[in-house]
Amino acid sequence: MQNNGMFKAQTRKLPLTLPVLTAYCILLTVSNAHAMHVSEGLLPFHWAGLWSILAAPFVAYGLYRLRKLSAADLTFKPLVGLMAAVVFIISCMPIPVPNAGTCSHPCGTAISGILVGPGISILVAAVALLIQALFLAHGGLSTWGANIFSMGVMGSFAGFLTFRALRSMKINVAVSGFVAGLLADWATYFTTSIELASGIKGDSPFMPLFWKILIAFIPTQLPLGILEGAMTAGMIVLLYKKRPDLLVRMKVLKAGEA
Amino acid sequence: MKVQSPKSKVQSFGMMLLLLAAFCILPSATTASEKWPGVDESVIEKVAKEHGQETRKPLINTNQGDLLLFVFLLAGAVGGFIGGYYWKTLMEKRSEEVEIQKKNT
Numbered sequence: 001m002q003n004n005g006m007f008k009a010q011t012r013k014l015p016l017t018l019p020v021l022t023a024y025c026i027l028l029t030v031s032n033a034h035a036m037h038v039s040e041g042l043l044p045f046h047w048a049g050l051w052s053i054l055a056a057p058f059v060a061y062g063l064y065r066l067r068k069l070s071a072a073d074l075t076f077k078p079l080v081g082l083m084a085a086v087v088f089i090i091s092c093m094p095i096p097v098p099n100a101g102t103c104s105h106p107c108g109t110a111i112s113g114i115l116v117g118p119g120i121s122i123l124v125a126a127v128a129l130l131i132q133a134l135f136l137a138h139g140g141l142s143t144w145g146a147n148i149f150s151m152g153v154m155g156s157f158a159g160f161l162t163f164r165a166l167r168s169m170k171i172n173v174a175v176s177g178f179v180a181g182l183l184a185d186w187a188t189y190f191t192t193s194i195e196l197a198s199g200i201k202g203d204s205p206f207m208p209l210f211w212k213i214l215i216a217f218i219p220t221q222l223p224l225g226i227l228e229g230a231m232t233a234g235m236i237v238l239l240y241k242k243r244p245d246l247l248v249r250m251k252v253l254k255a256g257e258a
Numbered sequence: 259m260k261v262q263s264p265k266s267k268v269q270s271f272g273m274m275l276l277l278l279a280a281f282c283i284l285p286s287a288t289t290a291s292e293k294w295p296g297v298d299e300s301v302i303e304k305v306a307k308e309h310g311q312e313t314r315k316p317l318i319n320t321n322q323g324d325l326l327l328f329v330f331l332l333a334g335a336v337g338g339f340i341g342g343y344y345w346k347t348l349m350e351k352r353s354e355e356v357e358i359q360k361k362n363t
Contacts, residue, residue, distance in 0.1 A: 039298055041314030042306045078347040085341030092333065096294045104297040135329055137321040140314075196302060200309040209305075216301040243348060 037129065037147045038195060040140025047199040052145025055126075058153050062123030069120070079246065080120060083112040086235075087121075088128040091151065092138055095227065100219035106228035107151050110159030110184030111235045114177065115250060118156040125152030146199075150191035159184035159232070163252075173240050173253070174233045181232025185225040189217045 043051070069076050090108030097104065112121035126148045132138035139147050159180040166176035197210035239247055247253045303313055320329045 037298065038302060039313040040316050042302065042311050044311070078344040082341055082344035082348065085337050085344065089334070089337040089341065092330075094296060101293060102297055102300050103294045131333075133316065134318055135320055136333060137316045137319065137326060141317055142314075192302070196306065200306050200311045202309055204309070209309075213301065213305055216305070217297060220297050220301075246348065 037132070037139030037151070038143040038192065040133070040142055042140070043143050043146055043195065043199040045142070047195075048142045048146060051143075051149050051195060055122075055145040055148040055153060058119070058122045059126050059148065062119040062121070062126070065117060065119035066123060073249065075246075075249070076116075079250070080116055080124070083116050083121070084124045084127065087112050087124050088131065090231070091125070091128055092132055092136060095224065097220045097223055099223065102220045104220045104224050106181075106185055106224055106231060107155045107188050108228075108231075109151055109155030109188070110163075110177075110181040110228065110232045113156035113159035113184065114163045114180060114232070114236060114252060115239070115247075117250075118153075118160045121156035121160070122148065122152040125156065146195045150188050150195060154191040155184045155188045158187035167253075174237050177233035177236035178229040180229075182225045182229035184232070185228040186221065189221045190214065193217065 066080065070080075087108040090106050092105065094103040094105050096102075107125075109121055109125050112124050116124070126144075129139055129144060129147050129151065133141050133144055133147075162183045163176050163180035166179060167173075193210055193214040196213055197206055201209050236247075236252075240253070244253065248255050248257075306312070320326050
C-alpha cells in the first residue's frame with residue numbers, strides 16, 4: 001500500500017515537472033529553428049503536390065483507424081494523447097551532435113508506430129508537423145505532404161514493421177524497440193534524401209545528388225538514430241513494466257508475454 | 259512519514275544526476291548557435307541552394323526576434339503538460355485496476 005502511495009505521489013508530480021523540463025530543453029536550443037523537415041519553398045510546386053497526394057491516403061487511413069479504435073475502446077484515447085505529445089515534443093527538440101558540429105532531432109514516430117499502430121502514428125505526425133509549420137517556422141505548409149511522407153509514413157511503418165518482425169523472431173522487447181527506433185530514424189532521412197534529390201535535381205542526374213545528400217546526413221543522423229533507438233526501447237520497456245496490459249490490448253505483446 | 263526503498267533511492271539519485279548533467283551540458287552546447295547549425299541549414303538548404311532552390315518565409319513568420327523563443331516556450335509547456343497529463347491518466351488507471359483486483363482477491 002505504501003509503495004502504491006509513493007507511486008501515486010510520483011505520478012502526481014509528473015504533469016508539473018514535464019512541462020518545465022520540456023520547455024527548458026526546447027528553449028535552450030531555439031535561437032534558430034534547427035529542423036530536419038523540408039522547409040517552406042524548397043520543393044517545386046509539382047513535387048510538393050505529388051508528395052501531398054501520396055501522403056493523403058495514409059492520413060485518411062489514420063483518421064479511419066482512430067475512429068474505429070476509439071469507438072471500440074475508450075481507454076485507448078489517453079495513449080493517443082500521450083503519443084501526440086511525445087511526437088510533437090521530440091520532433092521539435094534539436095539535439096546537438098558534437099562529432100558533426102550540427103543539430104538535429106529524432107522523430108518519435110517509431111514509438112507511436114509501435115504503440116498505437118502506423119495509421120494513427122501518421123495522423124499524429126501530420127498534426128504535429130502542421131502545428132510546427134504554422135507557428136514554429138519548422139518545416140512548411142507547401143512541404144507538409146513531403147514531411148508527412150518521410151517522418152510520418154516511412155518512420156511509422158519502418159518502426160512498426162521492424163518491431164513486429166523482430167518480435168516474431170522472439171527477440172526481446174528492448175532490443176526490438178531499439179532496432180525499430182534506429183531504422184525508423186534512418187528511414188525518415190533516407191526518404192528526405194529521395195524527396196529533396198528528386199525535387200531539386202533539375203536536369204542533373206538523380207543518383208549522384210541523392211547519395212550526396214544521404215552522405216551529408218550521416219555524421220548527424222548516425223548517432224541520432226542510435227539515440228532514437230535508445231529512446232524507443234526506453235519508452236517501450238517503461239510501459240512494459242508499468243502497463244503490460246495496455247501493450248497486450250494494443251497487440252504490441254501477446255497475452256502470455258505480459 | 260514515507261520511507262523510500264533502496265531501489266527508489268537509487269532511481270531518484272540517478273534521475274537527479276541525469277537532470278543535473280542535462281542542465282549543465284545543454285546551455286554550453288547550445289548557446290553558440292553558429293557553431294551548431296541544424297541539418298536543415300547544413301545539408302538541406304545548402305544543397306537546395308546549389309541547385310537554385312531557396313526557402314520562402316513561412317506563412318506566419320514567428321522567426322522574428324524573441325517571438326520564436328516565446329512560441330517554443332509555449333509549445334514546450336503545452337506539449338509537456340499534455341504528455342504529463344495523459345501519462346498520469348494511464349498510470350492512475352493501472353493503480354486503480356490493481357486496487358480493484360486486490361479487493362476482489
